[in-house]
Amino acid sequence: MANADLMDKLVSLAKRRGYVFQSSEIYGGTGSVWDYGPLGVELKRNIKDRWWSEMVHRRDDIEGLDAAILMHPRVWEASGHVEGFSDPLVECANCHRRFRADLPEVESGQCPSCGTRDVFGEARQFNLMFRTFMGPVEDSSATIYLRPETAQGIYVNFLNVQGAARQKVPFGIAQIGKAFRNEITPGNFIFRTREFEQAEMQFFVKPGTDEEWFDRWMESRMQWHKGLGIREDRLRFHEHGPDELAHYAKRAYDIEYEFPFGWKEFEGIHNRTDFDLARHQEYSGKRLEYIDPGSNERFIPYVVETSMGVDRTLLVVLADAYREEEVDGEERVVLGLSPDLAPTKAAVFPLVKKDGMPELAEKLHEALRAAAIPAFYDQSGAIGRRYRRQDEVGTPWCITVDGQTTEDGTVTVRDRDSLEQVRVGSDQVVAWIRDRLA
Numbered sequence: 001m002a003n004a005d006l007m008d009k010l011v012s013l014a015k016r017r018g019y020v021f022q023s024s025e026i027y028g029g030t031g032s033v034w035d036y037g038p039l040g041v042e043l044k045r046n047i048k049d050r051w052w053s054e055m056v057h058r059r060d061d062i063e064g065l066d067a068a069i070l071m072h073p074r075v076w077e078a079s080g081h082v083e084g085f086s087d088p089l090v091e092c093a094n095c096h097r098r099f100r101a102d103l104p105e106v107e108s109g110q111c112p113s114c115g116t117r118d119v120f121g122e123a124r125q126f127n128l129m130f131r132t133f134m135g136p137v138e139d140s141s142a143t144i145y146l147r148p149e150t151a152q153g154i155y156v157n158f159l160n161v162q163g164a165a166r167q168k169v170p171f172g173i174a175q176i177g178k179a180f181r182n183e184i185t186p187g188n189f190i191f192r193t194r195e196f197e198q199a200e201m202q203f204f205v206k207p208g209t210d211e212e213w214f215d216r217w218m219e220s221r222m223q224w225h226k227g228l229g230i231r232e233d234r235l236r237f238h239e240h241g242p243d244e245l246a247h248y249a250k251r252a253y254d255i256e257y258e259f260p261f262g263w264k265e266f267e268g269i270h271n272r273t274d275f276d277l278a279r280h281q282e283y284s285g286k287r288l289e290y291i292d293p294g295s296n297e298r299f300i301p302y303v304v305e306t307s308m309g310v311d312r313t314l315l316v317v318l319a320d321a322y323r324e325e326e327v328d329g330e331e332r333v334v335l336g337l338s339p340d341l342a343p344t345k346a347a348v349f350p351l352v353k354k355d356g357m358p359e360l361a362e363k364l365h366e367a368l369r370a371a372a373i374p375a376f377y378d379q380s381g382a383i384g385r386r387y388r389r390q391d392e393v394g395t396p397w398c399i400t401v402d403g404q405t406t407e408d409g410t411v412t413v414r415d416r417d418s419l420e421q422v423r424v425g426s427d428q429v430v431a432w433i434r435d436r437l438a
């Protein structure tokens with residue numbers, strides 16, 4: 001399948017089946033902003049829950065935080081974003097559309113929109129932060145920003161969390177939340193958007209131990225992605241060269257996935273040194289030092305950051321899971337999501353709409369819901385079509401109530417990937433699924 005086709009098919013499936021919709025579609029859409037539908041919101045929650053469980057619940061050296069999106073404007077001066085978080089922008093003198101100056105077409109002198117040559121003037125820096133006003137007066141003293149990364153909410157709370165949770169360095173703070181960037185050239189569906197979610201963790205360490213912690217976090221994050229079931233040959237590291245490093249980073253690696261549109265970053269691991277805490281100390285006038293309780297040594301910790309885009313990870317999961325194959329001479333589309341991530345774990349069908357089968361199937365569906373196992377009931381159409389509908393959204397197991405159920409109380413459980421069918425007692429189905437999810 002051609003890669004462009006694959007993206008078109010993914011976008012179409014995502015919309016048709018309720019994973020992702022264009023924002024404000026009935027008004028013609030909002031540029032590069034997306035809404036998650038009933039299945040998308042579940043998949044996203046499952047990815048975030050897995051991250052939170054790994055980072056916060058399974059460790060005692062990382063605390064959680066949910067800081068506000070709106071922060072004091074000085075935060076963004078201290079962080080360097082007011083001065084440096086910008087892309088070079090040029091405007092076409094013919095069609096007046098604006099582009100990033102470093103796009104290959106623009107560099108070759110041609111407008112990517114109208115095709116006219118040699119129409120660009122001098123590039124100017126365009127700050128990517130969204131600006132708004134706080135309070136009733138719209139003047140520059142009321143200017144406030146939508147955060148372009150969640151990390152700063154963690155730095156300004158570093159001592160609050162450390163003191164309240166009685167943590168000792170090394171320790172980390174994890175946060176999941178929205179971030180906003182007024183990207184000049186967004187695109188590729190949910191890959192580059194103007195509103196997105198980040199799952200970030202800042203690990204505070206003693207200076208001198210930062211390199212070692214950096215290596216550990218690189219390894220640990222790559223393992224986590226492999227644990228989602230992502231194909232290993234489509235994952236790799238990319239080290240930032242000196243001209244790619246962000247203003248705060250001493251060393252940085254991206255975790256990249258081979259998307260249908262090429263190898264691209266979806267998580268970054270950064271050694272941010274003491275840049276952020278030292279700058280906040282300078283700009284706020286408040287000490288942000290840590291005092292080692294054993295040695296009484298004072299220092300500003302170094303930070304090793306892991307920064308994952310939740311939406312990009314969701315796109316990785318979808319792109320990696322999508323396949324088309326032939327079964328018994330018929331084509332089927334499958335989302336081979338790991339059961340843990342799949343939005344719906346099981347679908348329940350009566351084989352036919354008579355002989356008490358719908359009643360038994362409804363009862364089973366209710367038992368699954370009562371056990372908080374997301375399940376779907378479907379009695380319409382041929383059984384083969386019902387299977388296909390579930391394969392396409394990634395439901396791992398289809399459970400059919402048939403003639404034998406009315407005799408011995410067993411149902412058929414069909415596996416999405418192997419197509420193997422086993423009989424399970426209908427009163428055992430909840431435990432059977434729980435076992436497999438565990």
Ligand code: GAP
Binds near residue numbers: 190191192194198
């Ligand atoms: N705090 C560090 C930081 O924000 P980044 O490399 O700029 O680093 C981290 O962003 C991750 O956030 C990226 O790897 C990506 O997954 C996600 N991200 C950044 N910009 C994005 C955008 N415009 N749309 C969707 N995800 C984005």
